[in-house]
Amino acid sequence: MQSSIAYMRQFFATFLHECYSTWRQELLASTLVSAATYVLMLRSHDPAAWGTFKVAIVASGIVLGGFAIWHLLRTPFLLHNETVERLGQEAIAALESQKIAIRQEIAHRVSPTDWRDLSEKFNAIGSFQYSAQFQTTQGVTKWRLYDTQCKALCTLAGTMLMASTAISPQLSDQVRLESDPVSRWLEYLKATTSAASYRLDYATEELPSGEKIVHLLGRIDNVPRESVAACIKCSALELAG
Structure with a gap:
């Protein structure tokens, strides 16, 4: 019952608003035209001036009544469109709020303990000395890491980097913009690893056109140990953040 009353109120409010928006211009214009016609006919001593003026007023009323009927018919469609638009905006706002809540929830899951637990998992496979090789050509870097278990841990570490509110703002653009979590973690290691574990070399390739391309080659000798x-270090940053 209350919803019906609310709908009727909104219906008549919209109807009156549409009528006013139309009438305030049409009524003024028709009144001025009718008055000007009446004055001109009076000055010419036309005995039909008053009758013509009344006819013009009635005609204007009929036109305005036609506008009212038109607005009466289109008001339900206007209300429907407004409702659809409002619900769409509310749905978009709810979706954005949900995304923010999910990101915050993920961020809250990353704690110093999570990083310490991950360090222990890397330490458990540290004796195997898994290495990762990369090649950078014309600004594009490709990593190769073949061990499945080490790659899985790097995937988790790379995901945690972006989920951490304490660490992600400090990441370089090269690390942050890396879409692959494994490559993101390896790029992070490359930027923070010790010189003893980080190897770097160059290779030059000459194309048939005579153009020379420089390939930057490198490797991290012991990914688990550096991880x-x-x-x-990430655990300490979480504590400080």
């Missing part, structure tokens, strides 16, 4: 140190 242990990096995870402990």
Whole structure:
């Protein structure tokens, strides 16, 4: 019952608003035209001036009544469109709020303990000395890491980097813009690893056109060991943040 009353109120409010928007211009214009016609006919001593003026007023009333009927018919469609638009905006706002809540929830899951636990998992496979190789050509870097278990841990570490509100703002653009979590973590290690574990070399390739391309070649000799140190550092950053 209350919803019906609310709808009728909104219906008549919209109807009156549409009528006013139309009438305030049409009524003024028709009144001025009718008055001007009446004055001109009076000055010419036309005995039909008053009758013509009344006819003009009635005609204007009929036109305005036609506008009212038109607005009466289109008001339900206007209300429907407004409702659809409002619900769409509310749905978009709710979706954005949900995304923000999910990101915050993920961020809250990353704690110093999570990084310490991950460092222990890397340490458990540290004796195997898994290495990762990369090649950078014309600004594009490709990583190769073949061990499945080490790659899985790097995936988790790379995901945690972006989820951490304490660490992600400090990441370089090269690390932050990397879409692959494994490559993101390896780029992070490359930027923070010790010189003893980080190897770098160059290779030049000459194309048939005579153009020379420089390939930057490198490797991290012991990904698990460097990951242990990096995870402990991340744990400290979480505590400081």
